[in-house]
Amino acid sequence: MNFATPLLLSLRLSLVTMVLLFITGIPLAYWLVFSRTKWKFIIESVVALPLVLPPTVLGFYLLMAIGGNSIIGQWYEAIFNSTLAFSFQGLILGSFLYSLPFAVQPFQTSFSSVDKKLLEASWSLGRSHVYTFFSVILPLSRQGIITGCVLSFAHTLGEFGVVLMIGGNIPGVTRVASVAIYDEVQSLDYGNANMYSAILLFFSFTILAIVYFTNRRFIRTL
């Protein structure tokens, strides 16, 4: 098997997860910030759950939920003629849930830190909530959106427990970089394990450095 395959798989998984989180996380975060329902805290807790839950717990229940014996698993198999568990699509689902708070919470923080007066100014100038969102909230939350996307990307890249539980270790399909490291160590190939680890370390550090650097510049220009 090619050395680069697990790395490319990790990158693909992270990218797809980030895009999905960007698309669904923004409306979810908007709802969490502006909804007045008193049951909001339940959704908030669910979103934050992956922060405190052992990845194996999430992985286990996901496996139960999407496995061949579950309704979702059977339904998926009937439509796509393949199993959701132990597939790349299954990994996307797991990563999506596991990285949800890393995207939604920065979105939420940046939406709620937009001055309420600006929203009122927009409404009193005759502009709808949707127009206000795209013209005022979103541009002023740029930094939070970038942070959320980058963090969810980096977090997916480093995920291990959930991936192993629901994806297993199938070369080229579900063997992402973090799983490959574990695999190499199991077969006592420390050299390769070190290569993967060093690349992931370098990548994660670079991403975080870029985020903190742009955040710092952003604060200065305000």
Add this chain to the structure above:
Amino acid sequence: MLHVSFKKIWNGFTLDATLEIPFGKITALFGPSGAGKSTILRIISGLETADEGRISYGSEVWFDKLSGIHLPPQQRPVGFVFQDFALFPHLTVKKNVAYGIKEKKHAQEVRDLISLVGLSGYEHYYPAQLSGGQKQRVALIRALARKPGLLLMDEPLSALDWETRRQLQEDLKQILRQFNVTTIYVTHDITEMYKLADYVIALESGKVMRRGTPEEIFLGKKLSTRIQISGKVIGIESDPIMVAVTVMHEDQYIKTLIDAEEIDRMDLKIGDDVIIGAKSSDVILFKTLTKL
């Protein structure tokens, strides 16, 4: 005529107000902070909802608790000028002003508005690059750009220093006259109210106390004097017969002598708002060489 009559209770505070705002005039809502002035503006604009009551603008009903009518702020032809300007920090002066204009071709209109408040050349500046006075000018024309029937101004000058304030008071008067827009102006500054308002509604702890022209409200009668200067008492020095009262009017101090009994009768204290009146026969007039 804008008819406003409503009740709102929150945190044990009751705001119970009935107001009639004449079209085409500047009406000041005057009163101490905490009297409910800003909340009245917010309720008129639709940013807040009253517990009961009715708001009608000419023949349009904006709010009626009984028949369940509540127009959102977007549908009320209202311009709102906030105390802290509330300019969009990520948009230039030009884009801020154009924000509420829905017509496609508005470049010329925006340019005219910007030049009206003397900000030509600042079109591409961001709010953070402007002074307080400039920001409030932008906020004013942004609100007027939508051609509202009603302009609501919530202590628009209180965040500015006195010199900027004085200049803006003059400009405001002119611009509001030019647009001939019905205006409700919240202030607790007596000088400002005198300068701008045609009509005053005085509020205290959630209730309308008095209404009338500025003179009627603050003097109880028409003055026979020709000159009136409003200001604040900043010093009272007594000797047995006469008392010297120092009044500050903008950046000038005016000292005047008053009978000690008068002081007692009025219960005059430092910090009181007063009006100094002078008969025209006593006034000396000089021509100055340089125009200010």
